[in-house]
Amino acid sequence: MKEFVVYTAMRIALFLASFGIVVGVMALVLDGRFNLFWAVVLAFLISGVASFYLLDRQREAFARRVETRAAKAAAAFEERKAREDRD
Template sequence: MKEFVVYTVLRIVLFLASFGIVVGIMALAFDGSYNLFWAVVLAFLISGVGSFFILDRQREAFARRVETRAAKAAAAFEERKAREDTD
């Protein structure tokens, strides 16, 4: 669960940072005005690409945790299924 929270918080921070940068650049380029819709779209794109490269280690840790939990759940299921077959 910790890996999920860390990854999610970092994604949110990366999006907010991207949004701030995009709004700043748009405000400078368009004399203080910007389109909020396009600022959000660009921030999503930039943060998505950035998270692919920047947050790779956190994503891998989260994936390992999920894989471990899934393997434990599958093993427990198989054990219960085997016990049921012997009864």
């Protein structure tokens, strides 16, 4: 589960960084006033696109871990099924 924690923490950090940048730019452009809703929406979109490119390695590591665990679970299920058929 280490891969999950690392990927999730990096996504959250990327969102918070995006949010800070968006709020800063909006505050500069709009003389200190900004709409929190639109700041969150823009930060969410920006961090989503950025994570697609920047967090590719972490996402792949997490996917490999999930695939390995699923393969082990499927093999164990097939083994139990075969043992049950013999009995």
